[in-house]
Amino acid sequence: MRRSAFVASLSAAAAAVVLTVASPASAINTYNSQPAPERTEVGALIVQWDEDGDPATPDVVDWYCSGTMIDTDVFLTAAHCTTDWAPGARFYVSLAQDVQGALDAAKAVPGRTPAQVAAAVGVAGTEHTSPAYPGNSADSHDIAVITFTDKQAAALASRWSFTPATLPARNQLASLGSRTLAASEWLAAGYGTQEAQRGPGGQTHPGGGVRMKASLGFNALNPTWVRLAMNESRGFGGACYGDSGGPNFLTVGGKRMLAATTITGDGPCYATNVVYRMDTDTARTFLGQYVTLP
Structure with missing residues (x-):
């Protein structure tokens, strides 16, 4: 975002995937984030x-x-x-x-x-x-x-x-299991705007246009989604408007994979990044038309 x-x-x-209490994704937050020239x-x-x-x-x-x-x-x-x-x-x-x-x-x-x-x-x-x-x-x-x-x-x-970037194998996230996913490093990257900031005219999302990165925490694995925590109090950052389509990398055993892409989250960009899994049959069927899959 x-x-x-x-x-x-x-x-x-007409951008949004509509999820319960969620809104379209945006940018890497200002808190707990840093530039990503190496990505x-x-x-x-x-x-x-x-x-x-x-x-x-x-x-x-x-x-x-x-x-x-x-x-x-x-x-x-x-x-x-x-x-x-x-x-x-x-x-x-x-x-x-x-x-x-x-x-x-x-x-x-x-x-x-x-x-x-x-x-x-x-x-x-x-x-x-x-x-x-x-x-x-x-x-x-x-x-x-x-x-x-x-x-x-x-x-x-x-x-x-x-x-x-390296894509995951078929159903790799589910095979790893929630404990491994929670213990592993998650990293979002993108060009999006900052978390909501209040001003005289209401909330705005300033910034954007520079590649940034931030660590996130694992919350839950769903059939086609991963829900990631980006709470500042837990030392995480996260995505916001303009980060949509950007990668959420997972590093396991020293190997980094593009596990999912940013799609949606909470409107102010403070709490949750909801990302689309790249290891599902749906994603792989589409991607297999354009790349050789692991």
Whole structure:
């Protein structure tokens, strides 16, 4: 979750998975978090979309969600990040540490078109969203990928060095069991906004656009979800608006896997991150079309 721009995308992209007492996910909180320059496989989803009624010339460029390279030519994110855009929307991926800074600099160059801004900050790709999305509360099918041609993948590799994240084996989280999951390290990463802050105009979610990370605690494993604690008092941080689609890494026996992706949580971004498991048959059936699975 993290990022004010993602709040705007909630209406533009109709973003949310609806869960009991939950709302769409956002950013890495300010408490118990830190920058993540080493997590170069984690990137931002940039969208160029139409706001003036002329879909032939998409005129708005901004970043809206997070995600992870799971192969040299495949970027994993959430379906609610890639759906319900105006016709003609174009998707780009940036693996920069400070995507907001890169966007600001690109937009400041006189005469640049939106397409030139997007290309200056990210690499264009093709969106593939689960056809079963939005599903239901038991299984939202909230999963999507951006794929890249050989030429586009080469452009990514020339701009940013990264090692694709490792996905879990089939039903690996359930096989590990709750005790191991609770005793292991969980880490969320993304570009999202900060936890809710109160002001004269009500609650706001400032910040966003810089890749951050925070440790979380294990709460519960459900058939397609993991519920993670991000309470400050327990030494945890967590996700917020704009972190949607971003990774929740699990480290077991010294090996890190991309166990789940951020989807939703509590609205103020203080308590719970609800993440979509990557080890289920649903996720694997979709991902198996684009990557070789463990």
